[in-house]
Amino acid sequence: MATHLILQKIFKTGIVSEPQPAADLALRTHEQQLHAEILKVFGQALVIRHIDAGSCNGCELEIHALGGPYYNIEGIGVKFAASPRHADLLLVTGPVSRHLETALKRTFDATPEPKWVVAMGDCGCGAAGAMFGPNYATIGPVREVIPVDVEVPGCPPTPTAILQGILAAVSGK
């Protein structure tokens, strides 16, 4: 019986979730205009829309990993949404390819205010050593196309670093 085996496995596995990391405020690109009001609106819950603007899919591996049980992001109120219209924060990967420039801008416009943008990955942040940068097909870092609040470099950044960046974007401290 599958149910019996499932329950046995769940019991044996126990809870593996780890405590959340602290926000890394050093990742902020500028002093954010965060109002107490905004924090009140969002409280502890945050809805993220991920946008792949041209990545090699390495960054996506770590966003997926973030959804696994060790990081338990839903447990701290962070949820990924299917539509930008439901999102508070856009998590953008990739060097922005020219073929996705319009889609990225439209997704940004479709996201209601107030909103944050976290760019991640060396290419998305235009970090030194990024393997993809401006050329005939690529614009470059996300900030060249839409305003960015926090940049999380790395190739790819670890799930913990991504979480620290997300928390840096939304924490008022």
Add this chain to the structure above:
Amino acid sequence: MGHRLGDIELILTPQADGAIWRFALDTERLPSFARGIQDEGGQLLALWGSDDRHLGAGYAVHVAFLSSVGLVWTSSALPADNPSYPDLAAIFPQADRMQRATFDLLGIRAEDAVDSRKWLRHNAWPENTYPLRRDFAAEPTRQLDAYPFIRVEGDGVHEIPVGPIHAGTIEPGHFRFSIIGDRILKLEERFGYTHKGTEKRFEGLDLATGAKLAGRVSGDSHSAFAWAYCLAVETATASAVPERAVWLRALFLEIERVANHLGDLGYLGNDAALTFGFVQFWRLREDWLRMSAKLFGHRYLFDCIVPGGVAVDISEPGKAELNALADRIEAEVHELKAIYDEHAGLQDRFANAGIVKPALAARLGLTGLAGRASSQAWDARAQFPQAPYDQLDVNMGTHRRGDVLARAEVRFVEIFESLRLIREILGRLPAGVLYAPPTRMDAACEGMGWVEGWRGPVLVALRIGADGCLDRVHPHDPSWQNWPLLEVGTLGNIVPDFPLINKSFNLSYSGQDL
């Protein structure tokens, strides 16, 4: 060495352990040669072009065929003005998108091809300009992309356009569903959104930086691409690689395979509403990734494979740790497989969804993992083993159902086989150095690397210039030939099963968008 393929007696030049053969072929003989390959049960793996005008020639079209003797790489010279070659898509349908991309990037046309629509070009460069030509200097156009989709018309038929921005954390691409009720009448894909000009970016890079870029053609297949690239460099420069490095490369490739299969099996459970499966498999995957970070300094082993060898070693205690984790993961995956096998709801969703029958898979060139789930028994590690696989005796996993269930089954089989290989590699790892610098050549040289990645065969063909820098690099991901099979495999299925079917293939967008 003489071989007969089609109507041509070949004198083949062996490369890389005799698994790859190089052959210069007159353009007009390409179709008969391709038919000969097909008649003996072979396939077309890749087609690409090159601008050779700076070498005093015109252009060239290159094809990699999979045949009974291994991989045959043909190169056909084309004139500098109005370069074209006979269409191969009528023989091997998988050539269609590769031919269209070759035109978009180089202006080399496949004559009399049925489909001559653009493929990779949207609006980043204007029509009649070609980014991979040496004299390319066009500015991006500012028009919106227009693409003529094939319309299905009739009573009650309607379209669902999806993407490029998808509803989940996946890569961008456009799917145009024509449906009646819930049934899919037609699915048409439109890709190229993540086109980054990867091939242009390779031009002029030094060999070490080229390896880093190759590993990022499709991040989830980092080790496969980096290894194929390094093999190409080492073949071109006739460089020997230390034995320990060769074995460590195989270790990295098998670690990558296990990581990806664990992730996919979790998502397959998730897409069939068994969240338990997702949580369990992704716990194991995270353990696996953390072990890689601990032992080799990177969760996905990025930049561990370098031209001439590898950049990291494994210690004796490291071997013991990895062995112990492999044992635990194997035991846990057996437990989870028992649950997947027993779970009626899951089996109901997996079985008979997204069927690609063996005959169709053979006709359209389905390859790699998805191919093996449809009786296409090709695995370079088993049939044309290059070191160290020639000493490892890889057992190929195959299935003949061709549905989501079969693709899940092959993943299970391959996880167990890769864990066995990992233990064997760790047990037999030769001692010695990790790196020997590639030989510096005085003249331009060419080479190809072929690696069976977790998704399927990964190829990298390259030319190094007389200055020692990269002149032309073409990386090929198996997603090229498998994406069209997703279109066919979803026909007659219901729209809600599409995410599940799509995940069962798990193809790369970045790898084919380049």
